[in-house]
Amino acid sequence: xxxxxxxxxxxxxxxxxxxxxxxxxxxxxxxxxxxxxxxxxxxxxxxxxxxxxxxxxxxxxxxxxxxxxxxxxxxxxxxxxxxxxxxxxxxxxxxxxxxxxxxxxxxxxxxxxxxxxxxxxxxxxxxxxxxxxxxxxxxxxxxxxxxxxxxxxxxxxxxxxxxxxxxxxxxxxxxxxxxxxxxxxxxxxxxxxxxxxxxxxxxxxxxxxxxxxxxxxxxxxxxxxxxxxxxxxxxxxxxxxxxxxxxxxxxxxxxxxxxxxxxxxxxxxxxxxxxxxxxxxxxxxxxxxxxxxxxxxxxxxxxxxxxxxxxxxxxxxxxxxxxxxxxxxxxxxxxxxxxxxxxxxxxxxxxxxxxxxxxxxxxxxxxxxxxxxxxxxxxxxxxxxxxxxxxxxxxxxxxxxxxxxxxxxxxxxxxxxxxxxxxxxxxxx
Numbered sequence: 001x002x003x004x005x006x007x008x009x010x011x012x013x014x015x016x017x018x019x020x021x022x023x024x025x026x027x028x029x030x031x032x033x034x035x036x037x038x039x040x041x042x043x044x045x046x047x048x049x050x051x052x053x054x055x056x057x058x059x060x061x062x063x064x065x066x067x068x069x070x071x072x073x074x075x076x077x078x079x080x081x082x083x084x085x086x087x088x089x090x091x092x093x094x095x096x097x098x099x100x101x102x103x104x105x106x107x108x109x110x111x112x113x114x115x116x117x118x119x120x121x122x123x124x125x126x127x128x129x130x131x132x133x134x135x136x137x138x139x140x141x142x143x144x145x146x147x148x149x150x151x152x153x154x155x156x157x158x159x160x161x162x163x164x165x166x167x168x169x170x171x172x173x174x175x176x177x178x179x180x181x182x183x184x185x186x187x188x189x190x191x192x193x194x195x196x197x198x199x200x201x202x203x204x205x206x207x208x209x210x211x212x213x214x215x216x217x218x219x220x221x222x223x224x225x226x227x228x229x230x231x232x233x234x235x236x237x238x239x240x241x242x243x244x245x246x247x248x249x250x251x252x253x254x255x256x257x258x259x260x261x262x263x264x265x266x267x268x269x270x271x272x273x274x275x276x277x278x279x280x281x282x283x284x285x286x287x288x289x290x291x292x293x294x295x296x297x298x299x300x301x302x303x304x305x306x307x308x309x310x311x312x313x314x315x316x317x318x319x320x321x322x323x324x325x326x327x328x329x330x331x332x333x334x335x336x337x338x339x340x341x342x343x344x345x346x347x348x349x350x351x352x353x354x355x356x357x358x359x360x361x362x363x364x365x366x367x368x369x370x371x372x373x374x375x376x377x378x379x380x381x382x383x384x385x386x387x388x389x390x391x392x393x394x395x396x397x398x399x400x401x402x403x404x405x406x407x408x409x410x411x412x413x414x415x416x417x418x419x420x421x422x423x424x425x426x427x428x429x
Contacts, residue, residue, distance in 0.1 A: 002095060002096055003096055003132045003133050003134070003312070004096050004099055004100075004129070004132045004134070005132055006092070008128050008129065008131060008132050009084070009091070009092060009099070011128050012084075012103070012125055012128055012129075013081050013084040013085070015121065015124060015125065015128075016033065016034070016035045016080075016081050016084075016121070017080050017081040018030075018032075019031055019032040019033075020032075020033070020117065020120055020121060020124055022117075022120065031117045031120065032117075033113070033116050033117045033118060033120075033121045034113070034116075035081065035083075035106050036106075036111065037106065037111040037112040037113045037116070037118070038111070038112070038113040039111055040073070041068075041072050041083075042065070042068050042069055042072060042073065044105070044111060045068065045083065045089075046065070047105060047108075047110075047111070048101065048102060048105055049064075049089065051063065051064045051065035051068065052064075052065050054088050055088065057086075057088075058070065058071070064088060089102070096134070096312055097310045097311065097312060100129075100134060100150040101150075101310070103125060103129075103136065103150070104136060104148050104149060104150055106125075107122050107136065107148045108147060108148070109142050109143065109145035109146070109147060110142075114145075122136065122148070129150075129153070130153045133152060133153050134150055134151070134152060134153050135150070135151060135153040136148045136149070136150055137149065137150075137151060138269065139306075139307050140307070141273075146269060149306070149307045151306060151315060151319065152312065152315060152316040152319055154319070154323075160224070161221075161260075161264065162225075162327075163221075163222070163225060163256070163257035163260050163261065164253060164256040164257055164260055164292070164293040165225075165251070165253040165254055165256065165257050166225050166257075167326070167327070167328065168253070168328075170328075172253055177253075179252040179253060179256075179284075179286070180252060181252040181255060181282070181284060182282065183248070184282065185278065185279075185281075185282035185284065186247055186248050186255065187248070188278045188281075188282070189247055189255060189259065189275070189278055190243070190244055190247040190248060192271075192274055192275065192278065193215075193243060193247065193258065193259070193262050194243065194244075196214060196262060196266045196268065196271060197213055197214045197215050197243060198213070198214060198266075199211050199212070199213050200212065200214075214262065214265050214266060215241075215243040217261075217265045218243075218258060218261040218262055218265055219241055219246075221261045221264070221265070222254075222257060222258070222261060225257075227239055228240055228241070228246055228254075229246075229250065230242070230245040230246050230248075230249040230250045231249040231250070232249075243258070246258060256286065256293040259275055259288060259293060260288070260291065260292060260293055263275075263288060263291050264291060271288075272288045272289075272290075275288045276288055292326060294326075306318060306319070309423050309426070310426070310427060311343075311347060313343055314340055314343045314344055314347065314423075317336050317337075317339050317340035317343060318336075318337075318340050318419070320336045321333050321334075321336035321337040321340060321412075321416075324336060325412065330405055330408035330409055330412060331394065331402075331405075331408055333408075333412055334392055334408050334411050334412050334415075335392055335393050335394065337412055337415050337416060337419070338387045338392045338393070338415065340419060341383060341384075341387070341415055341418075341419060342387070344361070344419060344422060344423070345357060345358040345361070345380075347361065347426060348360055348361075358380060361422055361425065361426070362376045362377050362380060364425040364426075364428070365421060365422055365425050376418075376422075379418050380418070383414070383415050383418055386411060386414075386415075390402055390411070392411070
C-alpha cells in the first residue's frame with residue numbers, strides 16, 4: 001500500500017538532514033539527530049538490507065556494500081541523508097511497509113543514541129506520519145527500553161472512553177464475568193496508583209493556573225458514568241472522593257475502572273508493566289493492554305500479535321476487528337475479521353495468486369509436515385465455508401442468518417485463533 005505521500009517523505013528526510021527547531025525558553029535552537037544513531041551508517045543499513053546482494057552504483061565495485069563503504073567511509077562524498085533518495089532502498093517509490101520498517105529501525109534501542117534528541121525526532125516523525133494514516137508506538141521492551149513498531153493510525157473516534165465496568169455491564173449483571181480481588185492485591189494496586197497520584201498544573205478557560213492531583217481527574221472521569229462510592233465501617237455504601245477507600249472497599253470491577261483512568265491521566269511507559277505484574281502475582285486473569293483492561297483468557301488481538309503483520313490492509317482490518325470486539329459489537333467485529341481472513345489468503349500476491357498464497361501460508365504453518373499441513377488446510381477450508389454460507393456480512397441477505405449473539409463470539413474466536421497462528425509464520429518467520 002502507498003499512503004505515505006512524497007510530501008511526508010520529503011519532510012522526514014529534511015528533518016534528519018536539517019535538524020529540528022526546539023524552544024529554549026526565550027530562544028529557538030536547531031538540534032540534529034543522525035538517522036543511524038550511534039552506529040556507523042553502513043552498519044545501520046546492514047540491519048535491514050543485504051547489501052552484498054544489492055547492486056553498486058559505481059562500476060568499479062561489485063556490490064552496494066563496497067560501493068557505500070567507499071563513498072561514506074573512505075571518501076565521504078555522498079550527501080547527507082542520501083539513502084532516502086537512493087532507489088535501491090525503495091524509500092521514495094517502494095511500499096509503505098518498506099518505508100515504515102526503515103523508520104522503526106531508526107528508533108530501535110540497538111540503534112538510537114540515548115543521549116541524543118531521538119525522542120523529539122520520534123515525536124515529530126509521528127506527527128508527519130499521522131497525516132498519512134500511520135504512527136509508531138512502543139510495541140515491546142528489550143533491556144527495559146521501548147522497541148517501536150508501526151500501526152494504522154486512527155484518531156480517537158469514540159469521543160468518550162467507556163471504562164471496564166461499563167463496557168462489560170451486561171455480562172457482569174448476567175454473571176458471565178466474575179472477579180475477586182483480595183486485600184493484599186488491593187493494597188498493592190492502591191500503593192502503585194498513589195505513586196502516580198502526583199500534583200500538576202491545570203489551566204482553566206480564563207488562563208488561571210491551579211494545582212490538581214491525578215485522583216481528582218480520575219474521579220471526574222468516573223462521575224461521567226456513576227457516583228464513586230465505597231463501603232464504610234457500617235457496611236453502608238457511601239459516596240467517596242478518597243482514592244484509598246475507593247480501591248480498598250469497593251466493587252472489584254470499579255477498581256479496574258480506576259486503573260484505566262489512571263493510565264489515561266498520567267504519562268508513564270512503566271505503568272502498564274507494573275499493574276500487570278501485580279495482576280499476575282495475585283493470579284487475577286486480567287491485564288492492562290493499550291489502556292484497556294482485558295481478560296488474559298480472551299483470544300484477543302493485541303499490539304504484540306500485530307507486530308508480525310507487515311501488510312497494511314491486513315493490519316488495519318485486524319485493528320478494526322479488535323476495536324469492535326472491545327465495544328461488544330460482535331457482528332461488525334466478525335465481519336471485519338472475515339475480511340481480514342480473506343486478505344490474509346492473498347498475503348503473497350501479486351507474486352502468487354490467492355490459491356498459491358494460501359498454500360504457502362499452510363505449508364509454513366505446518367513446517368512442510370503432511371499431518372500439520374492437512375490440519376491447517378482443513379481449518380482454512382472450514383473458515384472459508386463459514387464465510388460462504390453464514391451471514392457474516394450484513395448485506396449478504398441470501399446467507400444463513402446468525403440470530404444468537406453467542407454464535408458471533410464462537411465464529412470470531414475460531415477465525416481469530418487461526419489468523420493469530422498464521423501471522424506468526426508470515427514472511428518466513
